[in-house]
Amino acid sequence: MRDEVDELLEAWGRERSDLDLAPVAVFSRVSRLARRLELARRDAFAAHGIEQWEFDVLAALRRAGAPYELSPGRLLHETLVTSGTMTNRIDRLSARGYVERYPDPDDRRGVIVRLTTDGRSAVDAAFAALLDAERTLLEDLPERDRTRLASLLRTLLAPLSTPR
Incomplete structure (x- = not known):
């Protein structure tokens, strides 16, 4: 089997x-x-009315587990954006009703960002659509090859990953 890279x-x-x-x-x-995945992600998220950056923030909160909340600093770490960018994103997600801010009980100057019910519904639906799109991208690769590919990519990426 040949592809465009062979050419x-x-x-x-x-x-x-x-x-x-x-x-x-x-x-x-x-x-x-990566480009095909980016397009598939964009389409999956657009079908649920959210953008990639919105998914990234909402997904970080969803993965945190109940009560689905993180500090803005932790969200920065999870999404790899600047403080100013994160403030803007939280503002925009709050205006959409997807997140709420609460005072941080451990830091009088800080806040906690919490996923709302609407935010959870949006991220859950978008994530399900993303998984369907990703399954489609992988459908011609047998399961054992998927497992091997994931292992090889982990070996390549692990030394480049930033520690948590």
Whole structure:
């Protein structure tokens, strides 16, 4: 089975036979797959009226478990955005009724961000749609190969991950 990356590799091989093209064989495919996943995610979320950034914040709160709340600092860590960006996102999600702010009982100056019932419904529906889209992307790959691919990607990504 051939794909578009095979064609790229052949062309670069003709033009630059002096180079080791092994990284292109891997990362061009990862890049193309990432783009397809990005489009599938966008469509899955749009079908439920939320954007990628909204899903990221709501999902972080949902994964926290009941009562589905985190400090803004923890949300920063979970979503890898700046403080100003997170404040704006919390404001916008609050205006939509997806999150609420509460005083932090352990820090008089701080707040806690809590997922509302509407926010939980939105993120749950969007997550289910995302899983359906991702299953579609994986449907031609046998289960044992999915498991192997996940393991290989973990091996590649683990040294690059930031500690929690």
